[in-house]
Amino acid sequence: MTRLYKPSRRAVLAGGTAFAASLAMPAISRASSRPIFTHGVQSGDVDVSGGMIWTRTDRPARVMMEVSTTESFADTRHLAPIDAVPSRDLAVKRLVEGLPSDQDIFYRFVAADLQDVNSVSEPIIGRFRTAPAARRDVRFVWSGDTAGQGWGIDADGMATYATMARHQPDFFIHSGDTIYADGAMEDEVALADGSIWKNTVLIDEKRKVAETLDEFRGQWKYNMMDDHVREMNAIVPTYYQWDDHEVVNNWSASKDLTADDRYTEKSVALLQSRAAQAFHEMSPIRFTPQEPGRVYRKIGYGPMLDVFFLDLRSYRGANTENVQESVSDATRILGQEQMAWLKRELAQSQATWKVIASDMPLGLVVRDGDTKFEAVANADDGAAKGREMEIAELLRFIKTANITNTVWFTADVHYTAAHYYDPNKAQFQDFEPFWEFVSGPLHAGTFGPNALDGTFGPELKFVKAPTEEQGVNLPPSAGLQFFGLVDIDGATQQMTVRLMDRADTELWSVTLDPMQAAI
Structure with a gap:
């Protein structure tokens, strides 16, 4: 049985081709006038009410984050931004808490250049499912x-x-x-x-x-x-x-x-x-x-x-x-x-x-x-x-x-x-x-x-x-x-x-x- 997630057309449009970008992005950063996410997204250590999310930019940037229970991000919840800085090799990660159990969670990153706040990346999206509070497969x-x-x-x-x-x-x-x-x-x-x-x-x-x-x-x-x-x-x-x-x-x-x-x-x-x-x-x-x-x-x-x-x-x-x-x-x-x-x-x-x-x-x-x-x-x-x-x-x-x-x-x-x-x-x-x-x-x-x-x-x-x-x-x-x-x-x-x-x-x-x- 195949259960591989595929984003709908609605999700792709809402994310500005974001999910597609996370699956087909360049492996290393290319020269660009605005920030780029260089190595995709990751999630980890997911439990009943939360999980870690991660990404990396090609330059110092302020990374805005939001999560949603819908792939259209209709019920988006904004998280406090984190700066991607050289001391952490431009990688950012955070623990997202207070999530509903047994729920698909979509997360989205957008990066703004710290030297030029008007220079903003394309968004990039990932997905995970929280653990169940009741028994399920x-x-x-x-x-x-x-x-x-x-x-x-x-x-x-x-x-x-x-x-x-x-x-x-x-x-x-x-x-x-x-x-x-x-x-x-x-x-x-x-x-x-x-x-x-x-x-x-x-x-x-x-x-x-x-x-x-x-x-x-x-x-x-x-x-x-x-x-x-x-x-x-x-x-x-x-x-x-x-x-x-x-x-x-x-x-x-x-x-x-x-x-x-x-x-x-x-x-x-x-x-x-x-x-x-x-x-x-x-x-x-x-x-x-x-x-x-x-x-x-x-x-x-x-x-x-x-x-x-x-x-x-x-x-x-x-x-x-x-x-x-x-x-x-x-x-x-x-x-x-x-x-x-x-x-x-x-x-x-x-x-x-x-x-x-x-x-x-x-x-x-x-x-x-x-x-x-x-x-x-x-x-x-x-x-x-x-x-x-x-x-x-x-x-x-x-x-x-x-x-x-x-x-x-x-x-x-x-x-x-x-x-x-x-x-x-x-x-x-x-x-x-x-x-x-x-x-x-x-x-x-x-x-x-x-x-x-x-x-x-x-x-x-x-x-x-x-x-x-x-x-x-x-x-x-x-x-x-x-x-x-x-x-x-x-x-x-x-x-x-x-x-x-x-x-x-x-x-x-x-x-x-x-x-x-x-x-």
């Missing part, structure tokens, strides 16, 4: 890994975004590696079959690794030069996470760039600070007043769904051999504050389904070199050690607190899989069974499959990854680009998870029945 998609391993915008563009948009999901979870700041690109790449991959769109910021703030910003702007990305952004809210490639591959306190000749800036902490600023400027992630740079958060999407977005990057100890037998700062991956927040929010959740959106998988072995580990698992199949101890603590809490219907969604490993965690097959057994679903890449090299660690008893139910004959780092043109499609039925509250590929082929699916909490 809910659909979302998730995946990760955009523009990695040197595979940039080719003649087909980032086609997986177009495939996802055709399902018109309520929202999209980008599970991390939203950019590849450490992934310099070339104009052409020779493929194994003798053909040539051509990055038909490149900018200077993508020809080297990102070190300066402007270079990190450029990584984001590059992705939004793709037609498919901008078209989906205009109609589907995105809920962003981050992982390592937003900064540098496998970054933690142990990351050492001394011998990496690509970098003149060797401080990973400084690179992280610049990357975090660009992440928050260029995405419609909500502000957290108590901790402005915070990525972990909860979004309530009506009575059937709460989504808990984890940050396994910012609070971790250094990557090590990951076999410590006692808890310390060295074994943290969530960190004490995030763990306390997650326990509290899970315990308070009244939603049927508690989706835990994790930027890294739990049971898959992800290495950092020959002896260190990047994710949770340590490949010893034994009792919980290292970072596994923190996850064991969380799983034990979920069981003890009688928290039902937790499902994990993740990306990172560049293939798709379904894992069922069974305490009867685990070394650590003090938890209730749960599912973990893996998807990606969106537009990056395809790898895998990774080994599973037996500590938490994961059972492989499905996997789609390159064969040994195909090799690794397959380009997007090979077709092994993946996303997940999730439907929650408003009547039965069942959750159906489908693993999909770029061609929109359903590879595997499962329908989960909601459990009732014990009294």
Whole structure:
């Protein structure tokens, strides 16, 4: 079933061709006598009564904003303007609150040149739907890994975004590696079959690794030069996470760039600070007043769904051999504050389904070199050690607190899989069974499959990854680009998870029945 929004003729006329402009605008600003919106619009972190909206101009400008429940903007509500200024790279975003639930919301931006207030842009329009206050069908998609391993915008563009948009999901979870700041690109790449991959769109910021703030910003702007990305952004809210490639591959306190000749800036902490600023400027992630740079958060999407977005990057100890037998700062991956927040929010959740959106998988072995580990698992199949101890603590809490219907969604490993965690097959057994679903890449090299660690008893139910004959780092043109499609039925509250590929082929699916909490 296709539910893709298409603006009516009335909407196009009312918006001064605005919505059409948001779908077919130039990827980068051209010389103009009046302001131009350079990279489309985005919305994100939408809940029952509000959401974030975002855009960017080509010059310092005062950006006027309005929202409406009709595509004609007959009932328009004007918001206070925000100035697009160089200190924020001319990007503006705001939280729109006080919106009706389960309602299509149209938002419109108009920019006036700060040097000439009579020089006014054409309007640009986006759309999202607020979460329901009562039960109804809910659909979302998730995946990760955009523009990695040197595979940039080719003649087909980032086609997986177009495939996802055709399902018109309520929202999209980008599970991390939203950019590849450490992934310099070339104009052409020779493929194994003798053909040539051509990055038909490149900018200077993508020809080297990102070190300066402007270079990190450029990584984001590059992705939004793709037609498919901008078209989906205009109609589907995105809920962003981050992982390592937003900064540098496998970054933690142990990351050492001394011998990496690509970098003149060797401080990973400084690179992280610049990357975090660009992440928050260029995405419609909500502000957290108590901790402005915070990525972990909860979004309530009506009575059937709460989504808990984890940050396994910012609070971790250094990557090590990951076999410590006692808890310390060295074994943290969530960190004490995030763990306390997650326990509290899970315990308070009244939603049927508690989706835990994790930027890294739990049971898959992800290495950092020959002896260190990047994710949770340590490949010893034994009792919980290292970072596994923190996850064991969380799983034990979920069981003890009688928290039902937790499902994990993740990306990172560049293939798709379904894992069922069974305490009867685990070394650590003090938890209730749960599912973990893996998807990606969106537009990056395809790898895998990774080994599973037996500590938490994961059972492989499905996997789609390159064969040994195909090799690794397959380009997007090979077709092994993946996303997940999730439907929650408003009547039965069942959750159906489908693993999909770029061609929109359903590879595997499962329908989960909601459990009732014990009294």
